[in-house]
Amino acid sequence: MTPPDRRDQPPITADEATTLTAFLRYQRQTLEWKCAGLTPQQLATRAVPTSEVTLLGLVRHLAAVETGWLVGFGGLPYGMWPDVVRDRDEQFRVDPATVTADDVESAWVTWRAVGETVGSVARQLPLDTTDRPWGRDDEFSLRWILLHLVEEYARHNGHADLLREAVDGVTGE
Template sequence: MTTERHEPSTTADERTMLEGWLEYHRQTLAWKCEGLTEDQLRTPSAEPSELTLMGLVRHMTEVERGWFRRVMAAEDAGPVYYSDADPDGEFHFSPGDTWEQAYACWQAEIDKARQHAARFGLDDLSEGAHARTGKRYNLRWIYTHMIEEYARHNGHADLLRERIDGATGE
């Protein structure tokens, strides 16, 4: 599979621009993982860090799920990978965990995020509140935060990918 990345239009309206940049960063993370083996996707950056490309994808699965399902739509959607006993569970793999499963789960959460976001305007407040802050957020804030979250982690993905096979790129 080859991931195609498309930069958003330079003249789009605000919502189209925000959605476009979020999609671009989602595509960038997928691109950074492309063509690697299961072992390479599980390769940590450097001791003592547990950061891996597969872990980043699983982390972004949780982030998509948290902001769009739990906060925006007030859906009762518990965590996929982490727990109270293992708050960094997305970075801890069992032998049975696979890239195929992680990727499919991430894509399913992105699809759900798109569905939920389509029901709201940029100024609409979330139906739910953030578990830690107790605050409600408008969709504009969530989009902006998600772009920031992906951009930060795509920087991590750049470094991980370069360490794994020397591949570099934007």
């Protein structure tokens, strides 16, 4: 398994939005890499008996996290966002006995569409735009949210690495 090549990322420039979205894109590529080549059943396997977390659950969860932070942000239309699994427990509740290739494909299609939408938000709004994300009391800047999403992916990619190793022994960077 070959990790995503960091050299494919744009160089760090004065364009902070490009830099932030490039790091976010790299973290997304890492998640995709951690899940590559697995069957639907492997993606839905609870590799740690005490945890509901699965690789497929992480894909669904991260799509919901990105959406949750940015849906309606900066006055952009709600309708531009793909429909995601909103219930946190349901995001992770995946049964390897009943999961199908269509379930997996649907999760990836939604996840990719969310990533495209986040990119659209970052292209449309200045990084200093502040707003109250849906369901939150405090205001956050787009810059803060993008940094938070990079951190969220980095943390969950660590989980994905451990899950992948438990599923089939493959380890990565």
